[in-house]
Every structure is written in structure tokens, then in C-alpha cells.
Amino acid sequence: MSYDHATIEPRWQAFWDEHETFKAEVDRTRPKYYVLDMFPYPSGSGLHVGHPEGYTATDIMARYKRMNGFNVLHPMGWDSFGLPAERYAMKTGTHPRDRTYECIDNFKRQLKMLGFSYDWSREIATTDPEYFKWTQWIFLQVWGSWYDQDQGKARPIAELPIPAQVQAQGEAAVRAYQDEHRLAYLHDAPVNWCPDLRVVLANEEVAEQVEAGHEVIRVPMHQWMLKITKYAQRLIDDLEDLDWPTSVLEMQRNWIGRSEGAEVVFELEAKQGPASQLRVFTTRPDTLFGATYMVLAPEHPLVETITTAAQRDAIQAYVASTAHRTERERQAAAAEGDKTGVFTGAYAINPVNDQRIPIWIADYVLMGYGTGAIMAVPGHDVRDHAFATTMGLPIVQVVAPAPGDSGGDSINVQAQAYPEPGVAVNSGLINDLPTAEAKAKITQWLADNGKGEARINYKLRDWLFSRQRYWGEPFPLIHKPSGEVASVGVDALPVELPEVEDFNPSETGEPPLAKALAWVELPDGSRRETNTMPQWAGSCWYYLRFCDPRNADAPWSSEAEQYWMPVDLYVGGAEHAVLHLLYARFWHKVLFDLGHVSTREPFQKLVNQGMVLGATYVPRDPQVAAGPKRVFVGDEIEEVQLGDVVEYVHKQTREPLTIQWDKMSKSRGNVVNPDEVIAEYGADTMRLYEMFMGPLEASAPWQPEGVAGCFRFLGRAYRLFFESPKDAEDRARTLAQGEGSERQRRLLHRTIAEVTERVERMAFNTAISSLMVFVRDIEKNDETLGRDAAGIFCQLLAPFAPHLAEELWRALGNSASLTYEPWPKADPAMLVADTWTLVLQVNGKRRGELEIPASLDPKQAKDEITALAMASEAVSRFVGDKSPKRVIYVPGRLVNVVV
Template sequence: MTYDFRAIEARWQSFWDEHHSFRADVDPERPKYYVLDMFPYPSGDGLHVGHPEGYTATDIVARYKRMRGFNVLHPMGWDAFGLPAERYAMQTGVHPAVRTAECIVNFKRQLKTLGFSYDWEREVDTTDPRYYKWTQWIFLQLWGAFYDPTQARARPIDELPIPAEIAAQGPAAVRRYRDDHRLAYLHDAPVNWCPALRVVLANEEVAEQVEKGLVVVRRPMRQWMMRITAYAERLLTDLEGLDWPASVLDMQRHWIGRSDGAEVRFHLVHQHDADASAIEVFTTRPDTLFGATYMVLAPEHPLVQRITTPEHAAAVAAYVERATRRSERDRQADAAEGQKTGVFTGAFARNPANGAHVPVWISDYVLMGYGTGAIMAVPGHDERDHAFARAMALPIVQVVGVVGGGGAHPIADAAFSEPGVAINSGFLDGLPTAAAKQRMIEWLEAEGLGRRRVTYKLRDWLFSRQRYWGEPFPLIHRSTPDGDDEVVPVQELPVTLPELADFQPSETGEPPLSKAEAWVQLPDGGRRETNTMPQWAGSCWYYLRFMDPSNDAAPFSRAAADYWLPVDLYIGGAEHAVLHLLYARFWHKVLFDLGHVGTREPFQRLVNQGMVLGATYLPKDRRRHADGSAVIFKPAEVESLAPASDEWRVKATGELVDVQWDKMSKSRGNVVNPDDVVTQFGADTMRLYEMFMGPLEHSAPWQTDGVAGCHRFLQRAYRLAFDGDASGTADSGPDRLRELPPGEGSDRQRRLLHRTIAAVSERIDRLAFNTAISAMMIFVRDIVEPGEPLHRDALAQFSLLLAPFAPHLAEEIWRALGKPHSLAHEPWPAADEALLVDATFPLVVQIQGKRRAELAISQGASEADITSLALASPEVQRHLAGKTPRRVIYVPGKLLNIVV
């Protein structure tokens, strides 16, 4: 007998395709369940075994929910725009569309070999014009809307109230006013420019390129922006009620970064530029205003050039130029480590609390994107300010003391940043920090020197890229003074990409599309936008298109949205904890405000799967190649010193090496191809091992021994059902189902079966797949004992339990049992509650508090019966040795203590 997994898996994958077994349609009569993967970027390298971990988890849930009677939407698609395909085109000349299509074919083949129950009729590709037509449409919804703070929602831009003084200036002024309020708008923004790549990088892309030795500088460039900051408070408050990991919720809250405080005006002293009369700062500690001894502007602050005195101009200009070459990430990292640099502008401002003249500096530890790009520095009570003050020999004044500690606190070596009591602060003296904050804000507002304010660390979303392989913007620019940007009518969407042979941006930063002059320049004088959208655009809303992917009249129907939303379970990597999820939530809220969806949030439950780690083999001396790269040995070059040993050596030389578990990557040589695993062990084995490595949320190493163990379990399950040579050798014909008696078997077998049903059900509900598999392994090990053959109904119910995990083998057993249909939609087995309770329970019997016996007592026995049984026990009688019991103490279900 042989477990021919190759034939079994090919047969059932063909069956599912031919019968559209996992097709999902809107059905108001049935409860829905929408389970979604974070869809992959189809790279040329294909999948490695880390990718299917999350996909296997969602597939188990999808199959389980179908069997529970839910109408399950479980789709898959491709996040296929982006820089990698464009860089490949630059290197090889292969068009990104060609390369992307090749990668998708390979990814899809790999996913289908794993037997995932996707509704492939709903497959989407973000680079398909039929898809990005609607990405462009959604962009136009944002471009055509503004955020109304009084109603706390987006409204059509045509409903924006126009002030009378703006209307009096004419159509051009009205247009500019509207443009200044759109949710999608053009702005001269400082961007991360990489001269070598000639592209703008998102903040999250900077570190990767810097690690490769490329220079990234900050430079102003006219860019499309998304006004996500208008939604900051809603993005924050609507996190409540979401079933997301606490770490992700915390990261989103931190990224949004709400701060409550005050906006304060510091009037400039003897300023030669009359229009630059004051510097506005935001502070969360207005109670420390008396301790502000200097000010700092971000190097990019628009006031820097205007307030800098002539004798300091050269030094300031040089510092500003250096700052443009540093990413915000690097600046923040240096600030966190206490590294401070800066230059004095020569200007002074007046502290509104005490009238003191404080010097104005510039330093790159202040960022233009947070608050106002300027700070009042209180070195006595802020660590960054303290480090800067010490570096520049600036005064440090204490204005907050320790409560109950006599007021004073040593601040020469470190700032005192804890709440306390106001000291050296005039009318605030003696007030605790919370009361001092409120009193200072009231005073500032009464004096016209400031106001209460809430700010957010969240910044507007930089939405354009100087790339070819992305969605074109559906706008046409006009050059006339009163001209307006024109939207491309919906009936003319999509605006498709022109054919190009040269995908390189110009050295000045002009996007590749600017080279397609015939496409850019329209006959009527209009010019198309030559930037493209970022890769985030397509992934912001793919979950919506999955609901109605063949709709040519709209991105999705409202009926589909009302039925399928929200996504019930969303599984993906923690690396998307902030940006993708934040951007998708933002777009969803705009669509909600404009009436296109009926839910405030897109994803109700979120789970981050752990990382599958690969073995990296390193020399013990950690030597490097001549080019500085680490010496790494490939798996084929090493061998274990002994079976199950943790020690490894190089085959050719015998050199001992260390094993280090890392994220899988080609550079480390630790990638495991799922094709190899499926070929050797089968898809069901790989699915089982992906889930058996440990809890879904935890990272775990990929170990071939574990894969083999899961394969042996499936072989044993196969042998339970099919007759043949127990040695496992192939026989002359196909394996046959064993002759099985009807029913569920003996009382012991029935109890084991129903406890397995209960355990697997409860553990799938908790996504505890590894322990669900353990329960099934125990069942296969223990169900058959001498004199107790496996029974037909027990095997049928076990095949249903196995189906979400190893669906091919489960289908094979189900069909062999004579069932006419696939088990994909069969009812999930129900556990008999009566069989989950033991017929007996262990009772500990003590004499004078010492354990003397343990008895098996029937459930439901009375206290009187239990006492009689205990006293009659030979073991108890032996220890009593003729002594007379005076009292019996019974703890129900646990113990009975005899006092003599």
C-alpha cells in the first residue's frame, strides 16, 4: 500500500477547478464570512515557504466556515505595480508588463499546487486596466471632495462654502480656494530624492537604499498629496472596537500621534523683515513656558532665510544644505541617541511669559512635518533640548520641581521630564503640572499670545512617484491663467500607460512618462500628468474589488458592499501594521462619507502571522569576502555532525560552522522553495507543517525533520482508511477502503472521536491550528486498539475534521466511503456533549490529611455513596488499621478526608 499523494492532489485540484467548488455569490439568505490574505507582490523569485503560512491559515478558516454553513468569500490577486519590475526592465529591457505577467503565472501555479480554496473567478491584478480604471476613479472621488470639520466628514467639493471675499476675486481665486481644500492636492513638498535611481522614495524605502550605499537627499518637488491628516482623529478613535493585535493598535496610535497642548507665538525682536513678526510653536508642556531659554527651527522652515542675520547667513546656508542630504529617519535616529548639531541664526524672539529675549537656532533634530516645524526649547525638562543646550552652552532653567521633594531637582546632568509642581514660573508657582497647563493656556488665550490646540504626528500622504510602472493620474493640466485641472470623464477611463522603451527618469527628476510626448501633449493644448501613483494605491482598495470584480459600471455594487463588508478576518505580515492598513482605512472612510460603502472600517479582525525562518550557515570567525560581504555557506555545502545534532560542518573542509535562523532571503542562501517540498512530501504535508510549527503569530524555524513527521502522520491516516500491505510498499493495484463496520465504535472510541471533534472545532475558532493538529494526531494514534477496529462513521467524521488542513487526502477518504459529493460544503461534525464528560472522576482519599488512595468514582454519585465506597476500599481499610472514623470531610469532585 502506498500513499500516492501526487495522484491524489492532482485529481482533487482538477475536480475543484472543474466544479467551481469555491465560487462565492451574494446570497442574502445565508450568513457571510469574508476571509482575506494580504495579497502578494508577484516577484521573479516566486514563493518561498514563508509566504504560504498566512495563506494556509486563511484557507483552513475558509474551509471550516463553509462547512459551518457560511457563504465564504476567499479571494486572491496580485499587488503588481511597483519599483522592482521597473528596475528589472531598466536592467534587461523586458517590459514591466511582460515580466509581471510571467511572475503572476508562476505565483498562481505555486498557490494552486497547495490546494487553497480561492474563488479564482475573482482574481484581480492591480496592473490590469480593468482594475486600475477604478483606482483612478477613486482618486477622482478624493480630488472632488473636501473635508468638512463641522460635519466631520468628506463632502463633494462643489458643496464647499466660498467666502465672499474669495468669490469677489473671480473664478481663478475660487479655483485656487477649492484646490487648497481638496482631499487630493498638488503641493511643493520636500521629498526623498535618490540621484542614482532618479526616483522619489517613500520614507519606508529610504533605509533599504541607504543600506545599499546609495545617497538619498531631501529636495522640494511638486507632488500629489492626500489629505489624510483631516481624518487623524477618526482614524484614531475608530480603532476602538477592532479585533486587532494590541501591538498593531499601538503602532497606529503612535503613527497618528495625537498631542494635546497649546500653540504659542514668540514675537521676533528687532527683525529686519517686517512680514516675519512672530514664530509659532506647538508645545504639549505650556506649563514650562517660563523655562524656554532658546528656540529651534527646522532647517526647512520658511522663516530661516528671512530671520537669519547677514553675519550668520553663510553658516546657516551651509547647515541647511547639509540637512537636505539626510533623511528624516537618520535625523530622528541621531536625535534619539543624543547627537545634536545646529547653527545660530542671529535672531532673537521674546518669551511671552517673562519677556526674556531668547536666541533662535536651527537644528535638524526638529522636523518640519511635525507641529509647526519650530520649538520652544526647555532644556530643564526635555531630554533632546537638554542635550542640545549642553552641546551649545545654552542656559538651563528649572521650572518644574518634584512634588513633596522641596521643589528642587538636579538638572545639570539630565532633564526632569516627569510631572511635578511649577516653580520659578510666576503666576503658576505651586500648581501641579496638569493644573499649570490649563492655567497657562487660559492666560495665553486671554492675552492673545496663543490658543489651545491638538496636533498629530501624522502627515499628509505623499502620493506621486517619478516612475513608469504605476497608475497614471486621470487629470489634464491647463496652462492658461484661469485654467483648471480637468478630470478625465469616467467613460474615458482608464487612462492607460503609453508604450515606452526607456524607463529611466531624467537626471532632473522628470518622470519617464514625460518622454512619451505624443501621449502627454493633447491636441487641445492640455498636458497629462506625468507622475504615477504609488504601489499603495492599488492595495488600498483591492478588498473592495474582490466583492464584485466583473463589474464594468462601477468598482463594486453597493449591494455587494452591504453584503460582504467588513472583512471578517484579515491575515498578513506585521510589516504592514501601519502604512497599508492606515491608507486603506483612510480611503475606506472617504468612500463611506461619500456613500459608496456602509461600514466605517474595512477589516474587523486582523491577525499577523509569524515569520518562517531559514538556516544561515556562517563560519565561526565571521570572516568576510574581499568586497566586505559576509561569508555564507549554502545548505548543500554543509552537513550535520550526527542525526538530530545542532552542530554542522563544511563538507569539503570539515570546518565547523554556526547555524543562525534569519528571515529567508536569496542573499543568505536560506530560501526553501515550496515546489521542492510539494514534490517530495505533497501539498497536504506542507500545509500541515506550516501550521504545526507553532502558534500562528510566532516566528519559527523551517526544519525538514518536522516536515517528514507531518508526512508520517498523513501516511498513518491513509493506512487507517485504505487496505493494503502495512509495510507501505506499492501493491499491484489501487488501494481499497478497508472493510469497516458501521457506527462510531466502542464507548472508548466514541469518547475519543467526540473529544477530538470538540478540540479541533474550538482550536480552529481560536486559530490554534498547531494544537488542533495535535488532537488529530492523538486520534490517529489511539483510535484503533486490539479488538476495537476503526468504524465507518468515525472515519467519515475524522475526514471532515481533516479537510481544512489536508483537504486532498480528506476528499480521497470521503469519496472512498461512497459519498457522492465533495466534502467542501458538508456539515461540520458536532460533538456529543455527553461524551465529553468522563463517566468517572478520580477521587483522592486522605486519612488525617495524608493521601492514602485514589478511587474512580461514577459521575453523579451522592456524597453518602462516595463515603461508603471510600470506607469500604481495601486500601483505606488497611491504613485505618481498626481506627474508628470520627468525621469525613468531602470536597466535591476532588477529595475525601477521613478524620480518626
């Protein structure tokens, strides 16, 4: 009897839809379990087989938890604002909305084909006005707040204490003071501007456009920023209680980048008004006596002020050239030792020794870290040493290895920087102190003398929240003729995008919305904000909207949020390990501070699935492969069987090729379409193979022979129940009563125990292996499956292959879905082995094994056990009629017969 997935799977998908099988409601009589996939972006190319790996994992957990009595929330929606839809609109004139919803329809079709148990009644898209109304509302909560350092939390801006001298200056001064303290503020921030595309690019988008031949430059633009830096320490501290991968926790900590040190004040030699000082942050204040020059980032606001007339042309040329390099490019060049820079002509005074030191600009210093200025200590910093060597600047040793450290006599800072801790030398008041004590003493001296203070610094920068694009959430703000920025008011939400004919930004970088004058200009002379929010905005809080997605009066109700939150299991790619998670945590903390949510953190447990890799082929000859890159894909390849080895050749040229595994992508041509896999093998097979490839967190290659193997397993499982077409229509074959034979019962309960334990650990590949072993052993012993055992097998199979499990369950005479059937429990008595294994040796060589009844105690029944061993075929065929010299028995382990 053949397994007809094409008939079975659509039938059960229709059943689940009709009965709303997976719909979730608040129910305080049951424990909740909120399982969530990272929001997918619905691209035009649809899903490839790599996408559903994480979705399959969450679906297994959702189905498993339902069967364990949990009230499961398992929603799906769309992160649908995005640059690809806008680019498509710029090329074709098609409205991004139309393209976006076409893509959503295709993604949804593909996901439903896979039988995922989503509550589709909760479906949301970030581009729906009823959704982004509340995205705008959350932005207004951020904009309408300030961070109270004393209380360590955000508070409404109306509660900000206003100094008396500010109040005395009038309303405009009060508003300006409030605006300075808001968590959302306007700032001239450097951005990646692409003149060809007339768009601002995120850092991660730059490389793609440069490869495509587009110029990208750094230019300042008036931007909305969010003060995520106010939450830096809380974002670190609250990681402690999360069940996240260690690697992700470390990436979060490193991105935030907490460091302890001192802020040091350097007086400028030539004071020009307010530009009389340079402030730098250093983690090594003990090396101040070795500071021989200073460096400013080319974007530093003091560069233009302090540059002398003689150096102005050189400085301006260098600043202009730096604008064509991204921060990542500058960091990479600095790491490789490529140092460039220009002397400003200005000097600063070292506060600890009053020495006059030159001020340079160099692109290895970034405005985004510290103060955008450094004191350079080339004797003890590798980057500073490379720069000083290149520019011929002084190098002074101020740290020596501690007594007893190896290599103390060979330290030569002229040749190589010594960045390690040690003992201060050539350092005045801190001479001979070990590094830790030297840091503390010099920091205190700086504070006592008004030349600095202890400081904690973070690499984390404020979040640039503006985009010069059309396809995004409009800001719910207006700019009044007086210069005041005001909210449109909650009653005016959502602020929807105007209909426009041209989706391109202006040549000067003005957003497309700026051209929609009828929308921008308001009757009272005010103008709407014409930037839009970044794609991150909608994906920062979607998990909250899923709690109560049809609420028209609030983004969520307190009852729903307090019941469902936090998310118990969050699964997605490691590429979101930093920014998405950091931004979502930040917004959540602001909402927590303001009393809108009840949990400090949104995601309790996080799992990153590995990548599914696709095959590409490259020339086998190393010399050819080292030349211009040539990559071939499946339809260009022919497999050639040479004995037991499969070789690959190009179909036309017959060139020998070798296979390599890469991330699936349309550009590489190695994408496998799930539609094709499902058409041939079915959704259950694809789900099973996605999980059987290896551990969930590991990357693995997509291999068609593995898919076929999973299909064969499901076919064998099907044949345990059916033996004729009539059976398939009406009922399962005649099955034995109960759980079958004693052997079958033990196998069944061992399988229950193994699958349960492995699903709890999300070790799905080995859980599937246990199911395969069960079917194999039933087949091998040519047993008829017991009816009760058959029902339990259906329950165990259900999370992995739900369509087939439902079909088999129905065939056993059950009319309802098994979705909410209780998960089976293993009988402990059946898990106690009825035999134990004895190794058989003859003359020290292993000859076989013997199963000994558990009733024979290994220590007490030596004679009986030895007799069984001597009578076994494995021993007797080697011993024959010879008399053993000795029989060595190791209790519970082996018998060795010496002849």
C-alpha cells in the same frame, strides 16, 4: 498501503477547478463570511515556505465556515505595481508588464498546488486596466472632495461655500480657493531622491540603497498630497470597535500621535514682511518661562528669510549637509544624544516674559511634526538639554517636584533635565501651581492676550501620493495652459500608460512619462500629469473590488458591497500594521462620507501571523563571530552526530558552527522552496506543518523533521481507511458500523469538541494535535474505525488536509465533495467522562493512578473506592502482606496507604 500524495492532490485540485467548488455569489438566504489575505506582491523569486502560513490559516477558516453553513467569499489577487519590476525593466529593457505577469503566473501556480479554496473567478491584479480604471475613479472622488469640519465628513468640492470676496475676484480665484481645500492637493514636499537610480524612494527603501552604495538626499519636489490628517481623530476613534491585536491598535494610535497642548506665537525681533512670527506647538505650555532658545527644522521656510548675512554661509552649508540624512537617521542620532546645529543670527521674543531668545536650526527638529519649530526648554526636555549643553546655551528650572515626591532636593537641571510633571517655579503668574493647573492657566492667558490658543496636534502627516516612476497608475488629471488642473473625466478612464522604450527617469528627476511627449501633450495645449500613483493606491481598496470584480459599469454594486462588507477576517504580516491599514481606512472613510460604501471600517477582525524562520550558520567561537560577519547556509553545512547531540561544521574547513534562525530571504540564502517540499511530502503535509509549528501569531523555525512528522501522521490516517492498493482504487476497507465502540465514540466526540473550539480560536496547532491523538488512540487500541466515525474524521480533517480528506470521503462511497458537508457536532452526553482519576500513594509517594467508574460518587462510595485502590496492582505490589497502619482517602483526589 502507502499514501500517494502525488496522485491524490492533482486529482482533487482538478476536481475543484472543474466544478468551481469555491465560487461565491450573493445569497441573502445565508449568512456571509468574508475572509481575506493581505494582497501579495508577486516577486520574481516566487513563494518561499514562509508566505503560505497566513494563506493556510485563512483557508482553514474559509473551509470551516462553509461547513458551518456560511456563504464564504475567499478571493485572491495581486498587488502588482511595484518598484522591483521597474528596476528590472531599467536594467534589461523588458517591459514591467511582461515581468509582472510572469511572476503572477508563477505565484498562482504555487498557490494552486497548495489547494487553497480561493474563488479564482474573482482574481484581480492592480495592473489590469479594468482594475486601475477604478483606482483612478477613487482618486477623482478624493480630489473632488473637501472636508467639512462642521459636519465632520468629506463633501463634494461643488458644495464648498465660497466667500463673497473670493467670488468677486472671478473664476480663477474660485478655482484656487477650491484647490486649497481639496483632499488631494499639489505641494512642494521633501522626498528621498537617489541621483544614481534617478528615483524617489519611500522611507523604508532608503536603507537598502544606502547599503548598496547609493547616495540619497532630501530634495523638495512638486508632489500630490492627500489630506489624511483631516481624518486623524476619526482614525483613532473608530479603532474602538475593531477586533484587532492590541499591539496593532497601539501602533496605529502612536503613528497618528494625538497630543493636547497649545500653539504659541513668538514675535520675531526683526520683522520682515509676513515673516513676523514663529508659531510652535508644545504639550508643556507650563514650561514657557524656561524657554531659552528656539530651533527650526533645516527645511523650515523661514530659515532663509530670518538668517542674517553673517550666518548665511554656515546655515547654507548645514542645510545642504542635512539634505543627505533621512528623517530616520536624524531621529536616531537625536535619540543617541548626537546634537548639531547652527545659530541663524535671528532672535524671537518669549511671549510670557518678553525675553529675547536666539533662533537656531538643528536636524533633531523635523519639519514633519508640529510646525517644524520648537521652543526649547533645556531644563525639562532631554533633547533640548543635550543641545543646550553642547552649544553652551542657558538652562533654567521652571518645574520642581511636587511636595512629597522623592528626589526633590537633588534636582539639578544644569546637570540633567527634569521632564516630569510637578509644580511651577520661576514662572510668574503660574508659580506654585501643579502642572495640570499651570497648563490650563497659561493656555487661557495666551488665548486672552492673542499670543496662542489651545490646540490638539497629531504626528500624522499628509500622505505623499506621487512617484516619479513609470510602473504605476497614471493620474487622471491634466494641466491646462491657464495653470488649472482638471479631471480627464470619468468617461476617459482608464488613463493607460503609454508604451515607452526608456523606463529611466531623467537626470533631473522628471518621471519617465515626461519623455512620452505624444502621450503627455494634448491637442489643446494641455499636458497630462506625469507622476504616477504609489503602489499603496491599488492595495487601498482591492477588498471592495473583490465584492464585484467583473462589474464594468462601477467599481462595485451597492448590492454586493452591502452584502459582503465588512471583511470578517483579515490576515497578514505585522509589517503592514500601520501604513497599509491606515491608508486603506482613510480611503474607505472618504468613500463612506460620499455614500459609496455602507461601513465605517473595512476590516472587522485582524490577525497577524508570525514569521517562518530559516536556518543560517555562524562561527561558534565568540571571538571569531565578533569579527567580520560570516554567514553560511544549508549546502555548506555538515551535521555531525556526537552522542545525543548534533553539531554543525563547515563542509570544507571543518570550522565549528552554531545555528541561528532568521527571517527567510533570498539575500540570506535561507529560503525553503515550497515546490520542493510539496514534491517530497505533498501540499497537505506542508499545510499541516505550517499550522503545527506553533501558535499562528508566533514566529517559528522551519524544521524538516517536523515536516516528516506531519507526513507520517497523514500516512497513518490513510492506513485507517486502506489496507491494499485495491482498496485505494475502489473503496475503504471494511469498517464497523456506526461510530464504533463506546470508547471510540467518546474519543470521537471529544475530538469534535476540541477541534471545533480550537478552530474558532484559530488555535490550529492544538486542533491538529487533537486529530493526531485521535488517530494514535485508534491505532493503539487496534480498533477498526466505525464507518460513521470515519466520515466525521474526514470532515474534521478537511480544513487542514483537504486533498486527503476528499480522498477518504470518496472512499466511503460519497460522490460529492465534502466542502459543503455540515460540520459535525459533539454529543454532550459523550463528553461526560465515564471515569475519573484517583491518584494512588504509598507512604506519601505517588505510585500510580486508577480510573474509577463515574457511577461511584467520590463522597458517597468511600468504602468501594478504597477497596478498588487496595486491590490495584500499583498499591498491592508495595504493600504486599503488610497490614496498613492507615488508609487516608481524600474524596475525588487520592488514596494514601500508610504501612
